[in-house]
């Protein structure tokens with residue numbers, strides 16, 4: 001095996017797995033793969049925090065075996081039921097037969113729906129509960145909806161180490177295990193993509209939890225995805241900004257096209273706006289939706305364009321609208337545009353979604369069949385108007 005376990009603190013080891021091949025995480029296009037981080041704490045009571053996706057079970061066990069016999073594990077902390085973290089739990093329980101599973105109450109019911117847990121011993125914990133494992137004491141903080149209702153994080157006080165599960169994670173397969181090795185700004189970039197596609201709907205809960213951990217001394221954050229933060233302040237500050245939807249003077253134009261008409265309108269709007277603000281232009285079938293949502297996270301305005309098909313939105317744009325709607329971006333200016341042949345309907349449906357998201361909706365632009373030079377000028381002027389509104 002190429003990558004061995006890694007000591008991250010005295011007697012605390014990374015024993016996770018790198019998934020170089022995965023490109024889809026429940027429809028979140030992960031263009032550089034993923035990591036499933038599990039951590040092993042050697043103390044009087046040997047504790048494994050989280051596991052890995054099931055197909056990497058043997059890799060995790062090999063890494064544990066470099067350090068101890070896995071049958072000696074006393075506690076398995078399950079911070080989160082989702083199977084990218086719990087997928088190897090049942091198999092490691094078959095080896096560490098007497099290990100007690102530590103999780104939240106919702107965690108227990110979720111785990112028992114995924115696995116046959118009738119013979120498992122559980123220790124159910126809630127925020128503030130502590131578990132002494134020897135020299136160390138583990139403290140648990142529930143983090144519901146970050147990313148499922150069952151989530152919690154585990155704090156190792158003496159080591160000032162926060163084992164944060166999904167929070168502060170990044171979907172990236174890399175040989176680097178620390179933010180400083182990957183490059184802190186590069187790590188922030190991947191964390192932003194992760195936040196935009198997983199945690200964006202939960203900004204208010206993120207802010208509440210960040211407040212709750214304000215007094216906690218954190219020297220290192222070890223999430224269950226991606227690199228470990230030796231600079232926790234940097235990612236905590238970024239999370240505050242993202243949770244607040246702090247935006248820049250930027251327009252994101254997203255479109256699809258049947259016969260190039262909507263594409264030409266999109267380019268004219270983008271060109272008009274580019275004289276005043278930053279512009280990003282995306283084609284919904286050519287570009288990764290995960291990248292589009294990352295740009296939307298901190299954009300002040302979004303223009304979405306689609307041809308009308310069967311009196312409604314062209315299906316690829318409808319799919320993107322469903323994805324965007326589920327992630328609930330906030331505080332945006334919304335502009336719908338598109339071409340149609342006879343009845344129209346696409347811009348009406350796009351506007352309906354903008355209104356549902358409580359966007360500041362501007363007058364849409366609908367153009368019959370192919371745009372004339374005059375109509376393209378109108379699209380350009382719409383871009384100028386969007387830029388002015390962004391800056392006002």
Ligand code: FEO
Nearest residue numbers: 082084147148166
């Ligand atoms: Fe990484 Fe919500 O699972």
